[in-house]
Amino acid sequence: MSVLTRTEIAGRIMVALDYANAESAEGLLKQLEGIPCFVKVGMQLFYAAGPSFVASLKTRGYKVFLDVKMHDIPNTVKGGAESVTRLGVDVFNVHAAGGKQMMEAALEGVDKGLASGSTRPIVIGVSQLTSTSQSVLNDEIGLAGTTEQAVIRYARLAHAAGLQGVVASPLEVTAIKSACGDGFVTVTPGIRPAGADVGDQSRIMTPAEALAQKTDYVVIGRPITGAADPRAAIEAIIDSIV
Numbered sequence: 212m213s214v215l216t217r218t219e220i221a222g223r224i225m226v227a228l229d230y231a232n233a234e235s236a237e238g239l240l241k242q243l244e245g246i247p248c249f250v251k252v253g254m255q256l257f258y259a260a261g262p263s264f265v266a267s268l269k270t271r272g273y274k275v276f277l278d279v280k281m282h283d284i285p286n287t288v289k290g291g292a293e294s295v296t297r298l299g300v301d302v303f304n305v306h307a308a309g310g311k312q313m314m315e316a317a318l319e320g321v322d323k324g325l326a327s328g329s330t331r332p333i334v335i336g337v338s339q340l341t342s343t344s345q346s347v348l349n350d351e352i353g354l355a356g357t358t359e360q361a362v363i364r365y366a367r368l369a370h371a372a373g374l375q376g377v378v379a380s381p382l383e384v385t386a387i388k389s390a391c392g393d394g395f396v397t398v399t400p401g402i403r404p405a406g407a408d409v410g411d412q413s414r415i416m417t418p419a420e421a422l423a424q425k426t427d428y429v430v431i432g433r434p435i436t437g438a439a440d441p442r443a444a445i446e447a448i449i450d451s452i453v
């Protein structure tokens with residue numbers, strides 16, 4: 212049982228528009244018309260369709276998470292953050308692995324890009340990618356400890372830099388909130404409705420389980436975009452939570 216209304220639940224679902232071009236993304240948007248969910252534009256679509264596509268989403272009233280995971284020297288990230296703030300995105304992210312100074316520079320870029328009257332975007336850190344296995348972390352990247360320890364360290368660093376949250380696995384939400392506070396936003400991919408194809412995700416939770424962990428947003432891609440009837444798929448997800 213959830214205390215959230217259907218509209219509130221929809222507002223906490225970020226649909227991943229993982230498409231090769233604007234036309235394909237528009238096809239999905241048409242099917243989801245009227246559902247007040249977030250849309251997530253990742254690097255595939257952004258590099259193909261560009262800032263004008265994002266600007267057009269904003270003109271049409273969509274809430275947009277621009278998932279381009281910036282990671283560069285602080286001055287460059289500052290410029291990138293300024294540009295995406297000008298586009299009017301609601302949420303964007305930077306890699307916590309870029310360090311505190313880089314994350315602080317992103318926030319300075321936001322300050323520069325804010326026009327009078329525009330809403331400040333939420334800047335979140337990418338903690339350890341959910342695709343990073345224990346052996347990749349230890350043997351390839353060279354970080355000691357468990358992936359959960361890495362996630363919590365990155366979350367604390369993002370928090371100390373002034374970011375408002377992190378992207379992480381739903382399994383890490385409780386530990387992140389206890390380290391950084393309940394108000395520290397968590398955005399969680401790795402979501403699969405009961406019985407859905409897991410694909411390349413591991414360490415998954417259902418949408419209802421993830422929201423029960425008190426995650427703020429669930430990112431859902433293929434269970435919606437790959438469904439024969441995407442609208443029925445998102446409605447069923449909402450029904451599973453109400």
Ligand code: C5P
Nearest residue numbers: 227229253340341400401430431432433
């Ligand atoms: O299709 P699926 O539901 O697996 O899509 C998940 C989305 O979340 C994809 O756009 C993927 O890039 C993104 N993501 C992720 N794991 C992360 C960060 C982002 O799956 N750690």
